[in-house]
Amino acid sequence: MQGDHPRRRTPALAAETGSRPGYHIGPHRFEAARPAPGLYIVATPIGNLGDMTIRALETLATADLVACEDTRVTRVLLDRYGLKPRLTAYHEHNAAAERPRILAALAEGKVVALVSDAGTPLVSDPGYKLVEAAAAAGHKVVPLPGASALLAALVVSALPSDTVLFAGFLPARTEARRRRIEELAPVPATLVLYESPHRLAESLADLADRLGPERPAAVARELTKAFEETVRGSLGELAGRWADKDPRGEIVIVIGPPAPAEAGPDDIDRMLRAALERLPPGKAAAEVARLLGADRKALYERALTLKAGDVP
Structure with missing residues (x-):
């Protein structure tokens, strides 16, 4: 049947054929099928390490090379599933030097996986130029869907999801942030923003001031983790809630679209x-x-x- 899980092998059986690539889920080991050569964009959990797909595990188990932002962060995930691929750091500071090496591996017919520290690569993470270069060179580029803070926050926000604009992080500097918010104000779509904990209060205050305190919104924090919470309300209410607080964790702000203007x-x-x-x-x-x-x-x-x- 399509989508069946690969044949299960117990740890004892795995020891007898340990040369075959595979992964562990709890006490059980599974053999992994190697995919065709190409660049695989692999989504990883945004918090809960259980949010891995079977395809992602198989690809990471058999990849010739895994490019990741921080090898220490990725190693925690790999150790959870008994994966030991060859890792290479690929981030904004070394991308120009590492990109040719990764493209050379693809040219040799290797399986290369690209992961970020959390979530889906290329969404506020490095990787766009690598995908662009790989596609231009004619290499196969394959998405392996999975966790995404953007989508997770959107679907629990209770706000319209038919038209959505993901605007990434707002600028850190006050004036630049306010100008950016004014640019976004008239967009007829639900807005999704990422924000760091120490700037949440300032950003919510500016959003309420520039977009209007009555505009509906939601703040999602620590999604998929032990202290996950989603707070819904108007921008004015949310700004007041976090005015004197120092929250922790990853934060997503979702803002409903502006009220329709009167049209003649x-x-x-x-x-x-x-x-x-x-x-x-x-x-x-x-x-x-x-x-x-x-x-x-x-x-x-x-x-x-x-x-x-x-x-x-």
């Missing part, structure tokens, strides 16, 4: 015409209705009129 007839026609260039009337009306919070049926009738050319 000309604005509605303009939006419908633009949508009709891409979509049939029904879907065009649904898209504009979602953006404006307006009645879809009325917009559908107007879209049919515009489509028929009965108005200038």
Whole structure:
């Protein structure tokens, strides 16, 4: 059956055939199937080490090389599952020097895995230029989905997830941070931000000031860990909650989209015409209705009129 787990081998049996690559889950050992040569983008847990996929374990068990941000952090995860691949550090300070070596390994037909300290690589972590270079050289690049703080926070925020903008970390300096928030203010999407604990209070205060204290939001902290918490409320309420606190751990801020602006007839026609260039009337009306919070049926009738050319 598709998705079946590889054949289980007990520790005693593993000792007899220990030359075969594999991994441990608890007291049990499993043989690992080696994937095709290429660069594998492997998601790792954001806290709970149990959040590993079987594909990720098999790939790390059989990889010729694992590129990671910090070998000490990655080694903790590998030791949990009895994995002993060859590690190489790949981070923003040595990427230019290490990238050619990794590309050379790929050119030799090796299996190379890229991991970050936590979560999915390339999401506020190094790796983009390596993927870009590997793809340009014609090497196979394969995603191994898994843990992501961005998605974990979004799905527990109780905020709209149909249109989302991930904006990474806000600038550390006050004026630059406030300018960035003002740029994000009109974006018609749920915003997802990462923030460090010691800047949470300042950032929430600036977000409430620039986006409006009533805008709905959520702060997710220590996701998947023992002291995980998600606090929902308005930006004003959240700013007040953390004004005098010193939280710990990884933090994600999720902010609901701005309230729909009042649109006049000309604005509605303009939006419908633009949508009709891409979509049939029904879907065009649904898209504009979602953006404006307006009645879809009325917009559908107007879209049919515009489509028929009965108005200038």
